[in-house]
Amino acid sequence: MIEWIQRRRGLIAGIVAAILFAIWASSQYEPRVLASILLSGLTLGALYFLVTSGLSLIFGLMDVLNFAHGTIFMIGAYIGFTLYANPRLLLNMLPFVLAFVAGWLLARWLPFSSLPTGHRRPLWVVAVLVGVFAVWGFELAPLATTALSSGGRVPTEQAQAPIGIFIARTVGLAIAGLIAGAAFIIGNEHTRQPAPRDLVLSSGLLALAIIIAPLRLNAEGWILALDSNARFLLALVAGASGGAALGGLMEWSLIRPLYSRPIYQVLVTLGLVFVGTELVKGIWGPGGYFMELPAWFSRRGPSCPSPNLIAWLQDNCASIDVLGRPFPSYRIFIIALGIAMFIGIAVLLRYTRLGMIIRAGVQDSEMVQALGINVRRVFTLVFALGAGLAALGGVAAAPFLGISPGLGQEFQLQAFIAVVIGGMGSFTGAAIGALLVGLARAFGDQIVLTGIQLPWMSEAMTFSPSIARASTVLIMALVLLLRPAGLFGKKE
């Protein structure tokens, strides 16, 4: 019995602390205030969870501390927002990306691998030159800002290159991709046989790029004509897939060569924070944007706030009545999104082969490899998955936090704290840590707002706004004192 208590002293201390805190909180606040603090905490917790889950999976499987995770969160917000409010920018960039990837895949199908290794470097140089030539003079910034800064519709032709030049650029990038792909496969001939699949995929992507090129002028109108809910869902999907693609690319190009040099990996991800932030400033400008709520969460009127969730399904009010206080319905959506992702990842980890490989790889990725599983590919996949989740969080956060180049940094720091609290590498830990940090922030904010009334004092104790941020660090320090590996951590 005593041994049992000793072994679980962290858990017991945690439960006792939670109960004491609950008693204190319920004496301090009326139920309706308490409910809205809890819901605010859950909202933040859900957003943190979308960041911490990926961070923790990536660390658990690959031992990579990804400092750029918050940056991907921020970029996800920008991508989603751009699709929502100004698809012109994305539509003008997408054909280029597709064409480049198509060229790259085509190179894998053609018999380039037999070229002498000496051709490698010159080919890279040619690929870069062709690529630069193809996009030379292409102006991104006007595409990004026109529709937004003018506050309404901008003539469709404005800032968009004529079709002939645009197609020429697209083809140029396909050729650049082809040459780069050829340079890449020279010298690793035994890793892969030319697969017909590559040819199919490649021509498909190229065809898509060519189709989008003339359509981009009209597609913008079609997307903007969709109702805001559909655009919002599209934005979530686009942000998440854009983030996933960026994450996969990042692992494959920058992280993978550095698995034997972990310090360099940390430095690379740290450097990407600055690169990503400056790139975003370069394209979208240094200022912030505000993303409008979709219709589902923005109706105001005599019947609002919705008396309950069921009623909200019909009246789509901007807020829902919780014990007599209105609470924004969009935040309920974020909570639901967080829960859905938690369940989704839990199912993935528990019941699929990929999940099995991840769980095994967290313990011993070398042995997984020795069973004939290409662990590197799983690494890329998990990196993409984690980045996609963070980017999804970014899009979800955009309507209520606003979008700015600094959006990721605050989340990065809090997410690290949450992951450390929960235990590096543990999925449950990431969820619990995110929840704790979210709740701590919400209670912190409330305490800043109203102070704390203690029975033996005549007036309320007041706190500086820093207390909300400090509270999460305090929790981390306490948890680490009791359990140095975090609540659910196995790795040190």
Next chain:
Amino acid sequence: MSDVLLEVDTIHTFIGQFHILEGVSLKVRTGSITALLGRNGAGKTTTLRSIMGLNPPRSGSIRLAGEPINGRPAYNIAQLGVGYVPEHRAVFRDLTVEENLRLAERKRGDLARRSDFIMSLFPDLKRFYRHPGGKLSGGQQQMLAIARALVADNRLLLIDEPSEGLAPIIVEQIVSALRQMSAETTILLVEQNFAMAAQLADEYYILDDGRSVQHGRMADLVHDHATIDKYLGAG
């Protein structure tokens, strides 16, 4: 049955800056059990890891059925039909016995096809099929680690110290399982327990200080006390 399945030719392997293998050569005949002997630190485990592609050799060549495999990634070598049972029974602790085995499938249905054979070798695994690998005893974990290498069609098994730290009665079970397995596959076995290796192996190679120094038929080594004392004796 005298053709060579695995041929290792003067491989040099470095771990960090340390030159661990300084010219190891060996041949494993199809269908045989070949024992890799030598003192602690002689380079036995590194030899297996080099073959598996986990510590690729810097020079020398490794051929599986005549095809060079050095320089390939480990998963690729595994897919060519090489099974690896590492020392310290690296079973996946958080995965159930079933999941540990299922992870080793390379084609759908591998486990279903091989399940009866595996369970007849190690009945304990059937009893604990849905328990996490980490909850098994040391002997059961060793059995699971060996069973995992039997799920896919492997031509060659690299088995590292299967008897380490196990009670004699468990060692006997494992010896009998290895003997049954050798009827259909080729085994390269690293073993400190000379009595066990002598019972099982047809041929032996002795490593000393990262070099292969002697090889021959196991039946001859058993009587060669001078060699045993020189290379395998304590101290």
